[in-house]
Amino acid sequence: MATVEVTGLQKRYQDFLALDGVSLKAKTGQLISLLGPSGCGKSTTLRCLAGFLEPNGGDILVDGESIVSTPANRRGFGVVFQDYALFPHMTVAENVGYGLRLKRLPKGEIATRVYDVMKLVRLDGLDRRLPKEISGGQQQRVALARALVLQPRLLLLDEPLANLDARLRDEVRWLIRDVQQQSGITAFYVTHDQSEAMAMSDMVAVMKAGRVAQFATPREIYQKPTERYVADFTGEANFLPVSQVTGTGEGSYRIVVAGTDLEVTGVPDIPIGWDAELLLRPESLSLVAPDAGTFRGRVTKSAFLGAALHCEITLDDGDVLRLAADPNEQVSAEGKVGVAIDRSHAWLMPKVAP
Amino acid sequence: MTRLSRFRILLALPAVGLIFVFMILPITNMVDMSFRTTGTTGPFGDAYTLGHYNRILGDGYYWGVLLRSLVTAAMVTLLCLIVSYPIAWHLSKARGTKAVVLYACIASPLMTGVLVRNFGWMIIVALNGPLNEVLLAFGIIERPLRLLFTQGLVILALVHVFIPFMVLPINNALRNISPTLTEAAASMGATRLDILRDVILPLSFPGIYPGVILVYVLAVAAYVTPALLGGQMVSYMPTLIISELTGTFQWPLGSAMAIVLSLSSLGVVILFTAMTWKMMERSRA
Numbered sequence: 062m063a064t065v066e067v068t069g070l071q072k073r074y075q076d077f078l079a080l081d082g083v084s085l086k087a088k089t090g091q092l093i094s095l096l097g098p099s100g101c102g103k104s105t106t107l108r109c110l111a112g113f114l115e116p117n118g119g120d121i122l123v124d125g126e127s128i129v130s131t132p133a134n135r136r137g138f139g140v141v142f143q144d145y146a147l148f149p150h151m152t153v154a155e156n157v158g159y160g161l162r163l164k165r166l167p168k169g170e171i172a173t174r175v176y177d178v179m180k181l182v183r184l185d186g187l188d189r190r191l192p193k194e195i196s197g198g199q200q201q202r203v204a205l206a207r208a209l210v211l212q213p214r215l216l217l218l219d220e221p222l223a224n225l226d227a228r229l230r231d232e233v234r235w236l237i238r239d240v241q242q243q244s245g246i247t248a249f250y251v252t253h254d255q256s257e258a259m260a261m262s263d264m265v266a267v268m269k270a271g272r273v274a275q276f277a278t279p280r281e282i283y284q285k286p287t288e289r290y291v292a293d294f295t296g297e298a299n300f301l302p303v304s305q306v307t308g309t310g311e312g313s314y315r316i317v318v319a320g321t322d323l324e325v326t327g328v329p330d331i332p333i334g335w336d337a338e339l340l341l342r343p344e345s346l347s348l349v350a351p352d353a354g355t356f357r358g359r360v361t362k363s364a365f366l367g368a369a370l371h372c373e374i375t376l377d378d379g380d381v382l383r384l385a386a387d388p389n390e391q392v393s394a395e396g397k398v399g400v401a402i403d404r405s406h407a408w409l410m411p412k413v414a415p
Numbered sequence: 416m417t418r419l420s421r422f423r424i425l426l427a428l429p430a431v432g433l434i435f436v437f438m439i440l441p442i443t444n445m446v447d448m449s450f451r452t453t454g455t456t457g458p459f460g461d462a463y464t465l466g467h468y469n470r471i472l473g474d475g476y477y478w479g480v481l482l483r484s485l486v487t488a489a490m491v492t493l494l495c496l497i498v499s500y501p502i503a504w505h506l507s508k509a510r511g512t513k514a515v516v517l518y519a520c521i522a523s524p525l526m527t528g529v530l531v532r533n534f535g536w537m538i539i540v541a542l543n544g545p546l547n548e549v550l551l552a553f554g555i556i557e558r559p560l561r562l563l564f565t566q567g568l569v570i571l572a573l574v575h576v577f578i579p580f581m582v583l584p585i586n587n588a589l590r591n592i593s594p595t596l597t598e599a600a601a602s603m604g605a606t607r608l609d610i611l612r613d614v615i616l617p618l619s620f621p622g623i624y625p626g627v628i629l630v631y632v633l634a635v636a637a638y639v640t641p642a643l644l645g646g647q648m649v650s651y652m653p654t655l656i657i658s659e660l661t662g663t664f665q666w667p668l669g670s671a672m673a674i675v676l677s678l679s680s681l682g683v684v685i686l687f688t689a690m691t692w693k694m695m696e697r698s699r700a
C-alpha cells in the first residue's frame with residue numbers, strides 16, 4: 062500500500078562500490094523482482110530499503126517521503142530472509158505475534174490476528190511448535206506470516222525460496238504471490254532464478270554489477286532486452302552478429318545478418334557503428350524446406366526431448382542457431398534445412414548497452 | 416563389541432583413570448573420614464559417629480559462615496555476570512587481530528599466580544598504597560580508605576579473577592546468534608533494548624548458564640583470596656575448613672564441613688538449573 066521510488070542509490074563497502082546508482086520505481090500493489098547473478102548487489106539494495114544498511118548516496122522515497130534517515134524499526138516494512146531468521150527460542154505463534162506484542166496490543170487481539178494470518182499461510186495447528194520442530198517449507202511460511210501480520214507498507218523478500226526443494230518452491234511461490242496480490246502490498250523480491258522472477262513479478266529489474274541493466278515488465282525484459290547480458294539472463298537465446306545497420310525510424314532498422322537483408326525492430330537509438338546483435342529466441346525460429354525461410358544451413362545436432370526436438374543448426378556462414386522444432390519433424394544429421402524466423406520476435410540490440 | 420566401540424572405551428580410559436584416582440578415591444576417603452571419631456594416635460579413630468555433622472548443623476556459628484560463603488559467592492557470580500556480559504558482547508563482535516588482543520586481555524587475570532595477584536591487591540589498596548594516594552591527590556577522599564580485610568575487597572578480587580570464566584562461554588553463545596535475527600526483530604519494530612531483552616539475552620543463555628555455574632562453584636570454594644584479603648575478621652567455609660585441617664588437626668570435622676559445603680553448593684547449582692530449565696531447553700539451538 063505504498064509507492065516506492067529509489068533514485069541513484071549508492072552503497073560502498075570499504076573501497077568496493079556495491080551499488081552504483083540503482084534506480085527503481087514501484088506502484089502501489091506491485092511486485093518488483095530484483096534479478097541477477099550472485100554478487101550483483103540485489104541483497105544490498107534490499108537491505109538499504111529495509112534500513113539495515115545506510116546508503117552512501119541516492120534516495121529512497123516511500124509515498125513521496127524520504128526514509129533513508131528512518132531507522133529500520135520505524136519503517137514498518139515486513140522482511141523475509143533467505144535463512145528465515147525465526148527466533149529459535151519462541152514458538153511459531155510467539156514468532157508470528159512478536160511484532161504485535163511490541164506494539165503492546167491486547168492479548169486477545171494478538172491471538173486473533175496471529176490465528177488469522179497463520180490460517181492464511183496454511184500453518185494452522187502448528188502454533189505451539191518451536192521452529193526446529195517444523196519443516197523447511199513451514200518455517201518459510203512462518204517467516205512470511207510474521208512479516209504479513211503487521212500489515213506492512215512494504216514487503217521485502219530476499220531469496221525466500223532458495224533453501225526449499227523444487228516442489229515446495231513452486232507451492233510457496235504461488236502462496237507468496239496470492240497473498241501479496243490479495244492484500245495489495247507493494248513488494249520487492251530478490252531472486253537469481255529468472256523463471257521465478259518472470260512468473261511472479263509485475264516489474265523486473267535485471268541487475269548487473271551494482272547497476273540496473275533493465276527495469277521493465279517480464280514480457281519486455283524477455284522480448285525486448287536492452288543488451289546481451291539481459292537476454293542471456295532471462296532465457297535461452299541465439300545471438301547473430303549483424304552488419305550494415307541503418308536506422309529506418311524509431312526503433313526499426315535494416316540490417317544484414319548471415320548474408321541476408323532484414324527489416325527488424327530493436328532497441329531505439331543504437332549509436333551508429335556500435336557493436337550490435339540480433340536476438341532470436343528459440344521459439345521464434347522454425348524449420349522449413351531447404352530452399353525456403355530466411356536462413357539456410359544444416360542440422361549439426363538434434364535431441365528428442367518429448368515435447369520438442371532441440372536442434373542445432375550451423376548456418377552457411379558458420380553461425381550457429383539453437384531452436385525447438387516440432388517433435389515429429391524428420392531431420393537427418395547433416396541434412397540441409399531452411400530456418401524461418403518470426404520477424405515480430407527478432408530483436409536488434411547492442412552487445413553492451415551504450 | 417565392535418572394534419570401534421572398544422576403541423572408544425580405550426580413549427576414555429586415561430580420563431576415567433585420572434578421575435578415579437584423584438577424585439573418586441579421595442572423596443570416598445573423605446566421606447568415610449567425616450563419619451569417624453576424632454583420632455588420638457592417627458588422623459581419625461576407628462569408630463563411626465554422626466557427631467561432626469550434629470555439631471556443624473546444630474551450631475548457629477557454622478550456619479552463619481556457610482550462609483556467608485554461599486551468599487558471597489552468589490554476589491560474586493551476579494557481579495561477574497554484569498561486568499562480563501558487555502565484555503563478551505564486544506569480544507563476540509571483534510574479528511582478526513582485535514579479537515586476539517581482546518582474548519589476551521580477558522585471559523590476563525589467569526596469567527598471574529594466585530599469590531602474586533592477591534599480594535598485588537594488598538599493595539594497591541593498602542592505607543598508603545597507590546589507590547588511596549591517587550584518591551587523596553585528587554581530593555576525592557579526605558582520609559585513606561580502609562579497604563584491606565573487607566568483604567567488599569574479597570568480592571572485587573574474586574570478580575576480577577573469574578571474569579574469563581564468565582566471558583568466554585557467553586562470547587561463544589553470542590557468536591552463535593545469527594545477525595539476521597537482530598535485523599528481523601528490528602524490522603518488526605523492536606528497539607535495541609527490545610532486541611537485547613527478547614532475542615540476545617535468551618539466546619545467549621546457553622553461555623550464561625555454564626559461566627554462572629563455573630564462577631559460583633569456584634567462588635564458593637575460593638580459599639586464598641578470602642584468606643589473604645578478608646583477614647581474620649570474616650570467616651568463610653574454606654578458611655574454616657583449612658584451619659580445622661592444619662590448625663587443630665580435626666580431620667574428621669574438617670571433612671564433614673567440606674562435605675556440607677560441597678552439598679550446599681551442589682544444591683544451589685541444582686536449584687539454579689531447575690529454575691532455568693525451561694529457558695535452557697528453548698534456547699538450545
Ligand SMILES: Nc1ncnc2c1ncn2[C@@H]1O[C@H](COP(=O)(O)OP(=O)(O)O)[C@@H](O)[C@H]1O
Binds near residue numbers: 079097104105
Ligand atoms: N558486508 C560486506 N562487506 C564487503 N563487501 C560486501 C559486504 N556485503 C556484500 N558485499 C559485496 O557486495 C557485492 C554485492 O553483494 P550482495 O548485495 O549481497 O549481492 P547479491 O545479493 O546480489 O548476491 C558482492 O560483491 C559482495 O561481495
Ligand SMILES: [Mg+2]
Binds near residue numbers: 103105
Ligand atoms: Mg543475496
